[in-house]
Each structure stands twice: as structure tokens, then as C-alpha cells.
Amino acid sequence: MKSAVKLLVLLSCLGVSAQLCEIPPADSLLVGRVTRQLLAWMARRSPEELNPSIYVGLRLSNQPSQHQDDLYLNSLMIHYQQSFTSLALDHPPKPSMGQLALYLLAVRGGCKDIDTRKGNVLVTQLKHYLEEEKHRIDTAAMASLAFSCLQASGLNPGLASWISRASEHVRDKILGEETSEGYFGNIYSSPLALQALMEAPSPVSEVACFQAGAALLKGLQEGAFQNPILLSQLLPILHQRTYLSLMQLDCNDKRGPLEADLITQIPLTQEPRNIRVQLKVRAEPQLMFLHDGQYSVPEGATLEDVLSKAQEESWFTYETQTTLSGPFLTAVMGIRPGERQYWQLLRAPDTPLMQGIANYRPQDGETILLSLANS
Ligand code: B12
Secondary structure, X not given: OOHHHHHHHHHHOOOOOOOOOOOOOOOHHHHHHHHHHHHHHHOOOOHHHOOHHHHHHHHOOOOOOHHHHHHHHHHHHHHHHHHXXXXXXXXXXXXXXXXXXXXXXXXXXXXXXXXXXXXXHHHHHHHHHHHHHOOOOOOHHHHHHHHHHHHHHOXXXXXXXXXXXXXXXXXXXXXXXXXXXXXXXOOOOHHHHHHHHHHOOOOOHHHHHHHHHHHHHHHHHOOOOOOHHHHHHHHHHHOOOOXXXXXXXXXXXXXXXXXXXXXXXXXXXXXXXXXXXXXXXXXXXXXXXOEEEEEEEEOOOOHHHHHHHHHHHOOOOEEEEEEOOEEEEEEEOOEOOOOOEEEEEEEOOOEEOOOOOOOOOOOOOOEEEEEEEEO
């Protein structure tokens, strides 16, 4: 089941009570900083930057303020309804199944009625997507959340023992992916994994939850989280909530603007020094590099800054597509990946980067390899 499909299952049974596995309490200044990061993303309202995941994350964290909430939710609703009811073939482009499922979660979180004519069109569209995608498999965390949701909803009494076994199976799979640092998979798959374990706790997961929570808080403190989707999966956990908590939200709450906290920006006293980064491009392992150049960028620059510098100074070219997670590299030197291919980001010789071009910051002397790979 694709993660978006599981999101849909979740959506259909948001009526369950959450049982929590504990993570260490988060420092309120840190929580304030993450909330502010997401609120800053919320200020971006261009159609391609509207992001239902951000709304869901904030809504599960007692934000945004009522005023920001109305504005953002309205923009989301107009955009998504137009995308599906527009007669023009691909203008604006139709949201993916995952985006549509997140949007419907956002509408639910915003206490709006989905059961309207326009809402029904979207739900029907989601069902079509679901039919097309039902044989694909990906993340265990989303599957686990979906099973917890089904289990608690009691909608399928005949399947109760099957669902229970499936839920235990995926929970064991998540626990089996625990790393020595305490993550499940890696730092970026851990927020959703923790949400899953919070909804399907067992005595076995108690210690693992606590350790993963501590590791995530450390990563967060060190600035490892920039991707808005991942931040919005993480913030609810800091409030001991999950996607399944959407149903228990108080629709009459009075949410105000976030109180100012004591975080002070550290002033930049010195011009950053320049570092050198080598950029190589290959489309086939055996062939020579299509591009190989060295570029000088300020220390702390992102990989996207390096690509942009390379494009300015050489024959190198690249294109990106805006996604809910940020810019995704779609073409390099005019080459667009074929079906089930993508441009993989590696630190030479063969270490895949764990962040995208907008968030990864290369070190001095590092070689980055853009490699056409199979997904
Ligand atoms: C599926 C997937 C892929 C597929 C996407 C293609 C497809 N047809 O589905 C492939 C294999 C191509 C892929 C590639 C990469 N991925 Co990926 N991917 C995922 C996954 C499992 C699900 C994404 C999704 O469906 N999102 C939900 C929908 C609603 O949002 P969406 O915006 O419509 O989805 C699109 C984007 O998410 C985009 N996408 C996928 N991965 C990435 C990574 C980045 C950085 C960006 C900006 C966009 C992006 O593809 C989706 C479909 O079009 C997530 C894990 C997760 N559970 O989120 C990791 C994840 C997003 N990927 C990740 C990474 C690191 C990458 C790579 C940078 C790996 C690499 N070293 O090359 C590359 C991106 C390189 C590039 N060209 O820019 C990380 C991001 C971590 C971070 N800090 O931001 C995640 C969280 C996995 C992880 N736990 O480490 N990915």
C-alpha cells in the first residue's frame, strides 16, 4: 500500500483514541522554534508552495492562530478544489494522491465539512487513485498508523484478528529498523515511525520510543530538520500527538499568535570564508563523467547554491520541481530520468545524501556526485 493510500485509510477512521508511547519532554524554546519555522512556511501562498502537511502539523500543535488558520485553509481549499474541477487538462497540475490525502486531513483538522458536492468530487478522485495504487508497497510507519486506525474504528469486525496480526507485524518491522543511535531507519523516517508506535505501543517499544525521542530532540537542536513535510510530522510528536489525534481536536478552541520566545538570532560578525566543492555528473556507471568541475561558494552554502554557481560558470545545467518537501532535482545537463529513474545525490564515491539540494550543505573539499539511478 502506498503511504498516501495508508493516509486515506487513516482519513476514513479518525475517530479513535490515542495511546501514547513516551518521549522525553521537549524544551519549550525548541518547540517554539520549530513552530515558528513552520509558520514561516505558511506565509508562502503561491499555488505550488501551499502545503496541507504544514497545516496538519501546526493544527496538531495548537497553532496556527485563528486568523492565520482561516486564511491558509481558505487558500488550500480554493487551490485544491480548482485543481480538480478545472476543465483545462493540466492547468493547474492535478495534486498527487498523497497531496490530496493530506489535503483532506487538513480539511478535517480545520473542522470543515468534507461531505459537500465539491468535497465528494475530491474523495471520489482519491478512491480512483487508491484503485490504481493498491498493489504498491512502501513505508511501514504509514501502514502501521492505518492499521491502528482500522483497529480502533471497529469498522471491520470480521477482519479484527487479521488487522491485529498485521499491525503487530509492521510494528515489529519498525522496531527491527532501530539503529545504534536510536533512530528507526534514519533520522528523517523516525518522526512518522514514532507516531506509529505511539498508536500501537507495546512493552517492547517503550525504551525504543524514549531513545528515538531523545535522538530526534538532539537532531532537532542541531538543526537537522529543514524539510517542511518532516517538520510537520515531527511537531505533533513534541505535543504527544499523531495524525489520529485530529479527530479529538477542539473545533471551538481559541488559538492566539505564538508568544514571543527568548530565541535571539546570533548576529553574523564575519563574512563567511569560501570553500571549494567538486561537482561530478554521471548517467551510466561505466561512462566518463558528463561534467566535472570545482566551484567556490561561501561556507554554509547549500548544494543548490553549488548547482546554481556551476550553472553560472560552466556548461552545467539543472532543473527542479517544487514539491511539498522542497525542490526536487528533475533534470541535469538536459537529461530527464526515464520511468522509475531519478537523479540520485551522492557524496563521492557512493554515500547517498540524506537531504535534498536545498538543505544539504557540503563541506570544504567535498565531491558531490549526481548520478542517474533506478528508483
Ligand atoms: C518515494 C520517495 C522517493 C522517490 C520519489 C519518486 C516517486 N515516484 O515517488 C525517489 C526514490 C525518486 C526519491 C528520491 C530522493 N529522496 Co526520497 N523519499 C520518498 C518517500 C519514501 C515518500 C515521498 C512521498 O510520497 N511524499 C508524500 C507526498 C504527499 O508529498 P509530495 O511532495 O507530493 O511527494 C514528492 C516529493 O516527496 C518527492 N521527493 C521524494 N524524495 C524527495 C526528497 C527531497 C529532498 C525532495 C525535495 C523531494 C522528494 O517525490 C514525491 C513524489 O513525487 C520519502 C519518505 C517519506 N515517508 O516521506 C523519501 C524522502 C522524502 N526522500 C529523501 C531523500 C533524502 C531523497 C534523495 C535526496 C536521496 C538521494 N540521496 O538522492 C532523493 C531526491 C534527489 C533529487 N533528485 O532531488 C528523504 C528526505 C530527507 C530530508 N531531510 O529532506 C526522505 C524523507 C527519506 C528518508 N527518511 O531519508 N525519494
